[in-house]
Amino acid sequence: MPDSVSRTLAADPSGSLPEAAIDIRDLRKTYRGTGKAPPKEALKGINLSVPRGSIYGLLGPNGAGKSTTINILAGLVNKTGGTAAIWGIDIDRHPRSARAAIGIVPQELNLDPFFTPREILDLQAGLYGVPKAERQTDRLLEAVGLKDKANAYARTLSGGMRRRLMVAKAMVHAPPVLVLDEPTAGVDVELRQSLWAYVRELNQAGTTVVLTTHYLEEAQELCDTIAIVNHGQVVACESKEALLGRIDAKEMVVTLEAPLAAMPGELAGYDVSLPNPQRLVVRYRPSQTRVADLLGAMAAAGLSVKDLSIVESDLEDVFLQLTRAPATDADYR
Structure with a gap:
């Protein structure tokens, strides 16, 4: 020392x-x-x-x-x-x-x-x-x-x-x-x-x-x-891990083998968007929805998955959630 x-x-x-x-x-x-x-x-x-x-x-x-x-x-x-x-x-x-x-x-x-x-x-x-x-x-x-x-x-x-x-x-x-x-x-x-x-x-x-x-x-x-x-x-x-675990939200981004003309009924119960005909974005809560269930619903709809990625919540999401409340005094030093 x-x-x-x-x-x-x-x-x-x-x-x-x-x-x-x-x-x-x-x-x-x-x-x-x-x-x-x-x-x-x-x-x-x-x-x-x-x-x-x-x-x-x-x-x-x-x-x-x-x-x-x-x-x-x-x-x-x-x-x-x-x-x-x-x-x-x-x-x-x-x-x-x-x-x-x-x-x-x-x-x-x-x-x-x-x-x-x-x-x-x-x-x-x-x-x-x-x-x-x-x-x-x-x-x-x-x-x-x-x-x-x-x-x-x-x-x-x-x-x-x-x-x-x-x-x-x-x-x-x-x-x-x-x-x-x-x-x-x-x-x-x-x-x-x-x-x-x-x-x-x-x-x-x-x-x-x-x-x-x-x-x-x-x-x-x-x-x-x-x-x-x-x-x-x-x-x-x-701890960093506990802080990141505060937000119960993830996104699954799915690239399909073939274009999708319309949203299948099997996915009606999920928060799904279609940015383009070959890409699905599914927003879900890990505490309530399993990835296996999402994949099962896609399989039941006859969708062929080419690629898949999971977008995790990051520190910026947690930071904004905790600090976005309006200030009571905007001129702190």
Whole structure:
């Protein structure tokens, strides 16, 4: 375990690893109103427990409270109420130790354009008190694919390179928890894949990763557990599998050997559409209808199937179902 993490754990007299990498209880934040505007309650008693060693998705529409939660953990925003602990360290009682246990990659690219990547990482490590002998600057640059740009000015780097440099910057003190706030915004597909490959490596090495993203397919691919926040409240927090299982709906897309002139009577009891004469789309509830029954009805109708595929519900379907309710205050921060 890196020495900086060991120093962080020293704040825990037992030296044991916490079950929850981040533990949030009844977290509240109310922003003061400006002018004649009333106060705005951005967080309404959020409870979250991020399992140690997981890749945890924190999702929600714009203004849901994700960034406020992250900024409270980072020490950039003062909470109104509740408690929060990072790696078992209370952010109020031991703020410096708590911040040493977390690395945050913000949405904004806050890099000095006149510093090189090597200088940026060395400076950040110095701010965290990492001794020169323990710094891993070259290893981090190599890990994020920037070793050949180590001495180039940050202003000459592409957007994707700057984003990867931000990840390395957040890891200079080897924190056990890494928060990625929209890390792939504006990054092309190839760079996104390389960034996630590095995130997976970090996670496999023991780093707990918290991800916020608007790319829901990305969260579905990477995350073990997903929490969805809406209007300052947690509306769902489950394993990815349990969350995807919330929607009892599938589609069967059937390509027929021969064109169909009219819908057979044998399919009258099903929700069937005919996009073109050789394709059937059947919408059904797996809890109520078996695929074998659908195929039996097609056989009874004398239909010859050329190809068949099942379209599963995805995270986007669940997300929209849980967040499509109208907002009561459209201007949360």
